[in-house]
Amino acid sequence: MQKNKISNRIHLIAKQAKILKPYFLSIADIGTDHGYLPYIMHSDDSIGSSILCDINNGPLENAKKTFEGHDQYPVEFRLGSGLEPLEPKESELVVIAGMGGGLIQDILINDLEKSKSYPYFLIQPMTEQDQLRSFLIDNGFNILWDHFFIDAKKHYELIVVSTNFDTDVEYKYDLISIPCNDLEFGKRIRKSQVDAYLEFLENKKSKYEYILNQVTKNNYNEKVTKCNTKLSTILTIEQTLKTL
Ligand SMILES: C[S@@+](CC[C@H](N)C(=O)[O-])C[C@H]1O[C@@H](n2cnc3c(N)ncnc32)[C@H](O)[C@@H]1O
Numbered sequence: 001m002q003k004n005k006i007s008n009r010i011h012l013i014a015k016q017a018k019i020l021k022p023y024f025l026s027i028a029d030i031g032t033d034h035g036y037l038p039y040i041m042h043s044d045d046s047i048g049s050s051i052l053c054d055i056n057n058g059p060l061e062n063a064k065k066t067f068e069g070h071d072q073y074p075v076e077f078r079l080g081s082g083l084e085p086l087e088p089k090e091s092e093l094v095v096i097a098g099m100g101g102g103l104i105q106d107i108l109i110n111d112l113e114k115s116k117s118y119p120y121f122l123i124q125p126m127t128e129q130d131q132l133r134s135f136l137i138d139n140g141f142n143i144l145w146d147h148f149f150i151d152a153k154k155h156y157e158l159i160v161v162s163t164n165f166d167t168d169v170e171y172k173y174d175l176i177s178i179p180c181n182d183l184e185f186g187k188r189i190r191k192s193q194v195d196a197y198l199e200f201l202e203n204k205k206s207k208y209e210y211i212l213n214q215v216t217k218n219n220y221n222e223k224v225t226k227c228n229t230k231l232s233t234i235l236t237i238e239q240t241l242k243t244l
Contacts, residue, residue: 001066003043006036009124009151013097014040016147016158017122019173019190021093022046028053028091028118030082030107031099035063035075042073047093049074053085082107088117096121097158101128105135112139121161129157133183136161145175146186147193148200155203157186179240180233194241205234 003011014037017024028051029038038050052063052075060077067075078085083094096104104125108115121141125132136143142165147158162169169175175188185204189197212227 001039001068001070003040006040007151009149009156010036010040010097012147012149012151012156013037013095013122013124013158014044014046016160017041017093017095018044018046020120020122020144020160024048024093024120026050026091027093027095028083028086030094030096031055031059032063033059033098035066035077037095037097038075039066039070042070042075049076051076051078051086051091053078053080053083055079055081082110083114084110086114086118088114091118093120093122094118095123097124098126101125101132105132108135108141109139116140116163119163121159121163123159123161124156125159129159130182130184133159133187137183137187142169143187144169145173145188145190146178147189148186148197150196150199155200176241176244178237180237182230182233184230185233185237191244194244198238198241201234201238205231208234 023046025048027038027041027047029035030053032038032052032054035052038047038052041047042050052060054060057079060079064077067073096107104123133143142162144160144162147160149156149158174191176191177188178186208227208230212224215223215227
């Protein structure tokens with residue numbers, strides 16, 4: 001498997017894992033499909049062992065192919081839904097990427113005590129990011145930071161989560177809180193990511209301006225109010241971040 005054939009999205013997730021911790025003893029990749037993320041992390045020597053899980057056999061067969069010729073990597077392939085194929089505390093880091101936010105929430109809530117037995121999660125939801133953040137906060141997960149990035153012109157959101165509440169994380173990872181309560185715009189980012197975050201906000205702004213333009217023509221009052229609130233929140237965040 002050639003690493004440069006794997007999408008930038010996967011490489012960028014692996015990079016955030018390294019920032020979180022340079023080396024994980026064990027990781028689990030839930031909904032692994034081709035197993036590309038664990039493959040990258042093994043070849044970078046940033047993990048000891050990995051458990052690749054998927055609800056379908058086809059993806060697990062794809063993952064086995066990715067690891068063909070790499071018997072030196074301690075990898076297990078397990079069939080099953082969500083965290084069910086894992087034992088409690090079995091992995092130091094759990095990755096759930098490329099699925100809808102609702103499905104990710106179902107996976108975590110299925111056995112909350114078990115979910116919280118894993119110290120770290122990297123979660124990359126494709127949809128419903130704000131509801132998922134709200135679920136995480138309400139259920140005692142600690143959002144360390146949000147990472148906003150672009151691959152092949154598409155915007156992605158990665159939520160870096162811990163299940164304990166260390167007091168020094170803001171200092172350790174150089175974090176700043178997003179100055180608003182609307183979780184669509186994230187909770188915290190790394191200071192070095194302000195420019196990338198401002199690009200994400202520009203994208204959101206275009207989206208709400210477009211909707212506003214459409215609904216104004218049709219005069220939907222509730223939607224107009226919602227768009228204006230979102231746009232004013234974006235403006236406040238932008239102004240605050242630009243003064244840092
Ligand atoms: C779009 S792929 C994402 C693959 C990879 N994680 C990534 O980010 O590129 C979604 C994968 O999740 C698997 N999947 C869907 N529901 C699942 C569940 N409840 N538990 C485990 N895997 C699931 C699918 O079979 C599929 O292989």
